Amino acid sequence: APDWEIPAGVISRAEQRNNTAVKMLYERFDYSVEEVESLLPENHRRVPLARRQAAILKISLALEDWRSLVPLQMLEERYQIHVGQIIALAEAASHLLTGLSQIALANDCENPIGELLEEYRFSVGVGLPVEMRNLHEQFGDILSRSDFGKLHARGLTEPRAFCDLTETDLSELFPNERKRELLTQRIDQLKQEVTMKPVASLAGRSLSMLPDRIEIDGAYEGDRYLVRINGLPVRLTGKSFKYLTKLAWSRLSQENGWIYKEDLEVGFNQARYLYRLKNEIAASYPSDWQIVENNRLGYYRLDVRPDRIKMNPENLKAFPDFELQQIADNLRTKPNSGGTLPC
Numbered sequence: 001a002p003d004w005e006i007p008a009g010v011i012s013r014a015e016q017r018n019n020t021a022v023k024m025l026y027e028r029f030d031y032s033v034e035e036v037e038s039l040l041p042e043n044h045r046r047v048p049l050a051r052r053q054a055a056i057l058k059i060s061l062a063l064e065d066w067r068s069l070v071p072l073q074m075l076e077e078r079y080q081i082h083v084g085q086i087i088a089l090a091e092a093a094s095h096l097l098t099g100l101s102q103i104a105l106a107n108d109c110e111n112p113i114g115e116l117l118e119e120y121r122f123s124v125g126v127g128l129p130v131e132m133r134n135l136h137e138q139f140g141d142i143l144s145r146s147d148f149g150k151l152h153a154r155g156l157t158e159p160r161a162f163c164d165l166t167e168t169d170l171s172e173l174f175p176n177e178r179k180r181e182l183l184t185q186r187i188d189q190l191k192q193e194v195t196m197k198p199v200a201s202l203a204g205r206s207l208s209m210l211p212d213r214i215e216i217d218g219a220y221e222g223d224r225y226l227v228r229i230n231g232l233p234v235r236l237t238g239k240s241f242k243y244l245t246k247l248a249w250s251r252l253s254q255e256n257g258w259i260y261k262e263d264l265e266v267g268f269n270q271a272r273y274l275y276r277l278k279n280e281i282a283a284s285y286p287s288d289w290q291i292v293e294n295n296r297l298g299y300y301r302l303d304v305r306p307d308r309i310k311m312n313p314e315n316l317k318a319f320p321d322f323e324l325q326q327i328a329d330n331l332r333t334k335p336n337s338g339g340t341l342p343c
Contacts, residue, residue, distance in 0.1 A: 007085060011055040019048040021057040028061070059089055066090055067123040069149045094125030112266070119267060131157045131268045138190065142182045147174065158271070163187045210289060213308050216248050218315030225319070227281075234284040240277040242321055247292065247302040248309050249327045257306065258299040274300065 015021065022044055026033055040057075041047070049057065062079045063086075072083050081089075098121050105114035119130045127145050128136055132152065136143075138159045143151075150173050156162050165173075167184075174180050215228040224235035227244065236244065243264060250259035261270040278291050293301040302309075316328035 006052060006055045006059075007089070010081060010085070010089075011051065011058050012080075015058070016048055016051050016054045019045075019054070021054045021061065022049060024061055025057060059093075062086060063090060063093055063124055066127045067120075068129065069127070069145070069152055071146070071149070090124050090127060094121050097121035097124060115269060116267060119269065128152075129157070133268065134271060135159050135162060139183065139186060142179060142186065147179075159190065163190055211285075211304055211308065213310065214248065214302075214304055216245050216309070216311040216316070218245075218312050218319055220315075220318075229281070229285045232285055234281055236277070236280050238320075239273055240280045241319075242324060243273055243277050244281075244302075245311070245316065245319075245324055245327060247300065248311060249330075251302045251304065252306050252309055252311070253330070257301045258295065259301065261298045261300065264300065270300070 011021070022040075025036065026045075029036070037044075040049070040053070048054070058079065062075060062081060065075055065078070066086055070078075072086070075086055076082055079086075097117050101114050101117035101121060104117060119133070122128075122133050122136075123130045126136060126140070128148050129152065132148055135151070135157060136148070139162070151157070151162065154173075156165075170180050170183060174183065211229050213228075213230055217226040217228060218241070219226040221235060224237060225241035227234045227236055227241070246264055247259060250263075251257040264270050265273070274292055281291060290303050293303050295301075311327075311331055313328040313331040316324050316331070319325065319328075
């Protein structure tokens, strides 16, 4: 933000004169620095940056380390900025990212840049990697940043993996007895929420079995997109409809039906959006059908046989997303790759 006032003491005259921030940039990100060079003066390696530019670059590097779980003591030593300043800078940056995210989403709610900015807002705001967002939502009121660092070092970034820890694992990670007690209570609570899935019924029919037919219709009805499951209308938001369509297309077009999470969407929010998709389906089609399979290796698959899936290429072609329009084209040109609804 051009009117953002750089906090006093963030960068010294010696650091500016020696171009310290630029040197740190090249030392740490030499392999990808081309992406940043366009934001800096052409002679930035020979002529020291202006104070404001140097300070912003230094702050950016510090916040990148902050969200990458670099220990606080190391941050203080590396950047000569005390913890209170780092937290204040993180809060300010998070506030700016919130505004940018809202502007992006207001202009185009389907634009992925809005979600990407929201991911960075979380990451910078709390000082954690993006992939730990779901874990932080469940345990952020109990665990400290250093606790999350221990979990990240063990590759534990998702609530499910954390909930599978044994009592011995918890004791090793968290010596504090009170903290372990709170964690155990929260884990038990989450496990109960997952297992309490009663078999639902609708109009006297059990809906606990796999669907006999899923129709990816795509008709636009009041800000929602139509899907039919066993003939019952289910109306999904644009994001959920896109996820379901890509899962259905993968089930039809791929030999085993699996789709990698990055092919669903780039980023770290796939699990969150799949959870939203399941909730939207459950609102109109309550059942204990799991909807999506997960092989724990980053791949997902729609839990239904390919011969039970039908798709409407005409409506998909009208969907405001290039990937779904490509699926529509494939359905038209490769009719053997999957069923289509009569137009």
